[in-house]
Amino acid sequence: MSQATPTLIRPTEEHVLLRDLARQFTDERIRPAAAEIERTHCVPRELLAEMGEVGLFGVAIPEEYGGSGLGETGLCIVMEEITRGDFATAVTYGASASIGAMSILLGGNAEQKRRFLPELAAGKLFGAYALSEANAGSDPGAMRTSARRDGQDWVLDGEKVWITAGDIADIVTVYAVTDAKKRAKGGISAFLVPKGTRGFSVGKREEKMGQRGSATVTLVLDGVRIPDELRLGEVGDGFRIAMQSLDRGRLALAANCLGCAREAHALSAKYAAQREAFGKPIGEQQAIQWMLADSATEIFAMEGMIERAAALCDAGEVFSRESAMTKLFASEALDRIVDRAVQIHGGMGYSSEFVVEKLYRDARVTRIYEGTSEIQRLVIARDVLKRGK
Numbered sequence: 001m002s003q004a005t006p007t008l009i010r011p012t013e014e015h016v017l018l019r020d021l022a023r024q025f026t027d028e029r030i031r032p033a034a035a036e037i038e039r040t041h042c043v044p045r046e047l048l049a050e051m052g053e054v055g056l057f058g059v060a061i062p063e064e065y066g067g068s069g070l071g072e073t074g075l076c077i078v079m080e081e082i083t084r085g086d087f088a089t090a091v092t093y094g095a096s097a098s099i100g101a102m103s104i105l106l107g108g109n110a111e112q113k114r115r116f117l118p119e120l121a122a123g124k125l126f127g128a129y130a131l132s133e134a135n136a137g138s139d140p141g142a143m144r145t146s147a148r149r150d151g152q153d154w155v156l157d158g159e160k161v162w163i164t165a166g167d168i169a170d171i172v173t174v175y176a177v178t179d180a181k182k183r184a185k186g187g188i189s190a191f192l193v194p195k196g197t198r199g200f201s202v203g204k205r206e207e208k209m210g211q212r213g214s215a216t217v218t219l220v221l222d223g224v225r226i227p228d229e230l231r232l233g234e235v236g237d238g239f240r241i242a243m244q245s246l247d248r249g250r251l252a253l254a255a256n257c258l259g260c261a262r263e264a265h266a267l268s269a270k271y272a273a274q275r276e277a278f279g280k281p282i283g284e285q286q287a288i289q290w291m292l293a294d295s296a297t298e299i300f301a302m303e304g305m306i307e308r309a310a311a312l313c314d315a316g317e318v319f320s321r322e323s324a325m326t327k328l329f330a331s332e333a334l335d336r337i338v339d340r341a342v343q344i345h346g347g348m349g350y351s352s353e354f355v356v357e358k359l360y361r362d363a364r365v366t367r368i369y370e371g372t373s374e375i376q377r378l379v380i381a382r383d384v385l386k387r388g389k
């Protein structure tokens with residue numbers, strides 16, 4: 001179901017080519033596999049490897065580190081397109097290409113970037129991001145995972161929960177308390193923990209309402225010894241790295257919402273033109289027309305917000321507020337759009353034989369993960385009060 005209109009108002013030629021590539025890959029490789037990915041609860045490693053081969057993992061990584069340097073704008077384009085085929089595949093991809101790689105790009109020193117980013121860009125190394133804990137979701141400053149210095153090493157203990165792709169990641173950015181008195185104010189540090197490190201293991205896997213193909217796991221750290229050279233940023237800089245990575249992650253997530261919304265809307269428009277009631281297609285009934293009009297309008301707003309926020313990010317501006325606004329609006333609009341899609345499909349929309357049933361389930365978590373809607377409002381309101389506007 002290809003869209004004729006590109007998201008960008010003035011896309012560069014490279015961004016147009018990138019969208020074509022991501023769209024073709026989605027239509028040929030991801031969409032046909034989506035039902036199987038959902039059924040088996042697994043995005044095949046071979047599919048991720050293929051995405052690496054065609055260059056999708058390096059989109060937001062600068063050229064000097066082996067990426068294509070197409071920035072957050074490029075990443076949003078890929079996220080949107082892949083999500084049209086399968087949300088679970090897109091979030092699995094994003095665990096490495098977005099939030100996993102970005103924490104190294106934002107927090108790493110030159111040596112760490114040279115060592116890890118080219119392999120992440122090629123999709124040969126898979127990254128992930130581990131911040132949340134059982135009692136520290138919206139309030140990560142309350143985390144309990146600790147890192148204590150021991151000679152040239154650090155020893156990490158604790159448990160991280162809700163980690164996307166934590167089961168397949170080769171390298172995980174783990175945030176841990178290094179100063180319990182300071183916490184979010186300089187008492188949290190970031191560490192790169194390679195898979196296979198002694199004491200580092202995968203625990204429980206969540207059974208989820210939607211996005212079932214993407215693995216969401218607990219990671220257990222039991223006396224995990226990490227050399228100081230795998231610490232990201234300065235000691236105490238971890239909270240800043242985590243938040244800056246989330247600024248980008250939230251924007252990419254808004255692009256996921258846009259992709260899912262487009263799919264639900266296109267399916268609804270097609271169904272409304274075909275399905276008849278009272279002697280004519282339901283799309284000719286005003287009740288259905290209003291739903292289609294509202295969804296089209298919200299999709300248009302999402303496109304504009306994502307484009308502007310990504311442009312700010314790529315220009316090196318602070319965009320925390322814009323990222324939070326875009327994530328808030330996109331996830332809440334998506335919720336309304338998938339709800340309308342189910343309503344338009346009637347009883348068929350409630351059947352797992354129809355894709356909109358899956359889209360409805362896939363969408364719900366977007367108002368929760370990478371910061372709930374309530375946290376986005378908090379970020380926005382704090383900035384309003386700080387700037388006085």
Ligand code: COS
Binds near residue numbers: 131137141320
């Ligand atoms: N960019 C850079 N620095 C940031 C930042 C950002 N976006 N957000 C916060 N910081 C800095 C602050 O400037 C502050 O630094 P100083 O100590 O130098 O002043 C420090 O981090 C602490 O910030 P703050 O006082 O705002 O921390 P809080 O504990 O109040 O937390 C919120 C702020 C609620 C916004 C943060 O905890 C949050 O985003 N929570 C949701 C987490 C989340 O999204 N979880 C999902 C997990 S990932 S799937």
